[in-house]
Amino acid sequence: MTAPVSLLRPRLLDAIHGPEGVKALASSQLPQLAEEIRAELIAVTAKNGGHIGPNLGVVELTIALHRAFSTPEDQFVFDVAHQGYVHKLLTGRGGDFFRKLRQTGGASGFLYRSESSHDSFGAGHAGTALSAALGMATARDLRGSHEHVVAVCGDAAFTCGITLEALNNVVSSTKRLIVILNDNEWSIAKNVGAISSYLNRISTNPTYNRLHHDVEAFFKSFPTGVEMNRVYTKWKRETKDFFVESSLFEKFGLRYLGPVDGHDLDALQKNLEFAKHCDVPVIIHVLTKKGKGLEAAVEHPEKFHGASPFDPVSGESKKAALGVPPNYQDVFGEALVRFARANPKILGITGAMPSGTGLSHLATAVPKQFFDVGIAEEHAVLFAAGLATKGFRPVCAIYSTFLQRAYDQIIHDVALQNLPVTFCMDRAGLSPNDGPTHHGLFDLSYLRCVPNATIMQPKDEDELVDMLHTSLQLPGPGFIRYPRGAGTGAKIKPQPTALPIGHAEVLREGSTIMIWALGSMVHDALKLAARLALEENISVGVVNARFVKPLDRALLLSHAACIPLLVTMEDHVVAGGFGSAVLEALHEADCPVAVERLGWPDKFVEHGSSVEILRAAYGLSPDDMCRRVVARWRNLSAERVGADV
Secondary structure, three states: OOOOOOOOOOOOHHHOOOHHHHHOOOHHHHHHHHHHHHHHHHHHHHHHOEOHHHHHHOHHHHHHHHHHOOOOOOEEEEOOOOOOHHHHHOOOOOHHHHHOOOOOOOOOOOEOOOOOOOOOOOEOOOOOHHHHHHHHHHHHHHHOOOOOEEEEEEHHHHHOHHHHHHHHHHHHHOOOOEEEEEEOOEOOOEOOOHHHHHHHHHHOOHHHHHHHHHHHHHHHOOOOHHHHHHHHHHHHHHOOOOOOOOOHHHHOOOEEEEEEEOOOHHHHHHHHHHHHOOOOOEEEEEEOOOOOOOHHHHHOOOOOOOEOOEOOOOOOEOOOOOOOOOEHHHHHHHHHHHHHHHOOOEEEEEOOOHHHHOOHHHHHHOHHHEEEOOOOHHHHHHHHHHHHOOOOEEEEEOOHHHHHHHHHHHHHHHHOOOOOOEEEEOOEEOOOOOOOOOOEOOHHHHHHOOOOOEEEOOOOHHHHHHHHHHHOOOOOOEEEEOOOOEOOOOOOOOOOOOOOOOOOEEEEOOOOEEEEEOOOHHHHHHHHHHHHHHHHOOOEEEEEOOEEEOOOHHHHHHHHHHOOEEEEEEEEEOOOOHHHHHHHHHHHOOOOOEEEEEEEOOOOOOOOOOHHHHHHHOOOOHHHHHHHHHHHHHHHHHHHHHHHO
């Protein structure tokens, strides 16, 4: 842990209410400011959880940025924006607002334009910064203004195809753009692939930068040195590195500066000031230590990328309580290990999320059947499609919110060819502390319309294992969605059961209302049914839908024929979701039964302290759902009485 800030001197951080406060400090005060920021970051995230590792690594870099530039006129675009906590503290969002980080009414864990004018672009997914910054710089050029645009990209962002697409277009779009390559060798997991290896070589080769600097200084020592240096640079590029190897970025037309020590404020400021006056796009390669200032975060960077509340001294999680059921991700990961050991054709694929998805179990147990492709979801899905054409059974473990990025590959490359790829979609439903960029509330809507797809959601851990077993036997693509966090505590059978495709499960019989619930909402439905029976004397049944596509139409229509009111419950937006699938089936069968759909509205749901608080804010608390069903039943009963009269 970082050394405690002395109580004998006033906190500089408390007096900073915007970037002008950072500029007002003497250079000699900046190390104290960095120390205070690290102490604040550790204290707040130890209580609330959050992305502590990435933010500890960019303290000096963010201070230097605010010393060299003036936001909001100048604009910073942070890739992913999970390293924006320091930026928040320096732009007037400290104090109680920051101390409620990721909680209801407090600062978001990411950057949003609606939260502050200093947040020029919102983000939560990797690889977006360079494209967005290039668009902003081009817009500046078109309108003739002069502000600076700075893209702050982690090294892992350069494994994203979209970043490389933007890199290819930089010099054809603008002559003024500053790109910070924040190189800490990690995304969430250790970076993989050729780009990572290249950056490691260039950052550990002191000869590279010295040669570039010495040759440039040599030419500039002559009266016509500036022009001579330009000729040298052009000649070097065209002679394929005959004299001095040029960086990958120089081949794309960007001027490369670095590597620079990302914790040396003086070096950072000098390079940023130089970049401000360049007449070509510039990339500054900055080397930082992820988790700097918290020993546990340095030693375990993957664990502390996005941490639950933890003890700031030991680094131990505060949520490691006894008796808590295992997380769905671990149930999935352990089941996949069991299946992969029995069948070498089963492979696990993740996009830089081995721990978050549970595939770290497979990586440890059967490493030859595990693939981490980096932050490249499109490639992950297309890679899986290629494997499937050769008789393998790939399993893509990708969060619901991140699978959106590979939508074209899902349709065009997997479903169109009816390839047997299994998609396991963690974080389906809310990721409450993370907010709208991470909620998995749209996957049913974007997948239901895809031909050949089989879509399911388990009510508990045992059913998740059954669904994985079932999907691994499908002739085409299978999609399994499940929520973040702990399961229900259901005991897992020694041997999984292959589920009949498109068959639901009746858990409770009823004659007046039948609730069709999906996944995590099944247990809420059982509680609601019991409450309605007790308080309203209504006979209410419950169905565990299991499958969204194909839907159990036979059972649904049999209920519609004799039950006056059907209720659907889903942890998903109502628009295009499970309830919509029920309505469509009833409409196609010309069945006019009343349906009440319970799910999330057509809005982006903000971050909050818990799922329960957010559900209450959107009319999905147990009391709210009960009132809606009772009101619908009473209105329906009144209509029927009126019709009889």
